[in-house]
Amino acid sequence: MLINEISKILKYIFPKLMWKNNKLEIEKTIYLTFDDGPTPEITNYVLDLLTKYNAKATFFCIGNNIKSNRELAQQILKNGHKIGNHTMNHVNCWHVNANEFFNEYQLCENEINSLGTNSVGFRPPYGRINRFVYRKLIHYTPIYMWSFISGDYNRKNNPNTILKSAKKNIRHGSILIFHDSKKAFPILSIILEPILEYCSQNNFQFKTL
Numbered sequence: 001m002l003i004n005e006i007s008k009i010l011k012y013i014f015p016k017l018m019w020k021n022n023k024l025e026i027e028k029t030i031y032l033t034f035d036d037g038p039t040p041e042i043t044n045y046v047l048d049l050l051t052k053y054n055a056k057a058t059f060f061c062i063g064n065n066i067k068s069n070r071e072l073a074q075q076i077l078k079n080g081h082k083i084g085n086h087t088m089n090h091v092n093c094w095h096v097n098a099n100e101f102f103n104e105y106q107l108c109e110n111e112i113n114s115l116g117t118n119s120v121g122f123r124p125p126y127g128r129i130n131r132f133v134y135r136k137l138i139h140y141t142p143i144y145m146w147s148f149i150s151g152d153y154n155r156k157n158n159p160n161t162i163l164k165s166a167k168k169n170i171r172h173g174s175i176l177i178f179h180d181s182k183k184a185f186p187i188l189s190i191i192l193e194p195i196l197e198y199c200s201q202n203n204f205q206f207k208t209l
């Protein structure tokens with residue numbers, strides 16, 4: 001599904017999850033986020049495009065990918081972007097208990113701290129959360145969901161449909177989610193630049209969370 005149908009029930013059960021950014025920005029601002037990296041070549045591709053459009057973004061990194069690609073993770077920071085926590089091993093919180101999940105969060109946090117920076121927040125892998133994890137994590141970190149999911153991870157999605165949906169749904173304060181992963185690259189490489197172009201032409205600023 002391309003248009004993110006955000007469940008009102010989820011918002012009711014987990015009131016502090018952030019589906020858009022509540023910072024009061026005066027200018028039209030959107031928040032690009034890239035999950036699952038850093039991935040050699042693909043993250044570099046994203047970084048180059050972001051530089052071209054003078055865009056800042058937030059990368060929700062997998063701890064183990066930081067560990068394997070430390071220079072690339074440092075490059076993200078050097079380019080003025082921010083890093084967020086996406087667990088050490090991309091764990092599905094429905095498949096482990098709250099303590100195991102928290103450990104995954106903490107291990108990723110340690111990797112981020114070892115780069116000399118702090119995580120800007122947490123994004124749950126697969127967008128999945130439960131009451132136990134929520135209650136524990138919300139004391140430690142903002143939890144960022146999204147307002148527009150690109151669907152780049154599913155090769156069956158039609159890039160033209162994604163672009164149409166993006167133009168229809170992106171607005172001030174939107175958090176957009178993409179993936180700097182091998183799986184997403186065939187679609188990401190088609191949609192990312194046109195979305196950056198569209199947002200630039202419509203005077204959106206791209207900022208970090």
Ligand SMILES: [Zn+2]
Nearest residue numbers: 035036125126
């Ligand atoms: Zn993910």
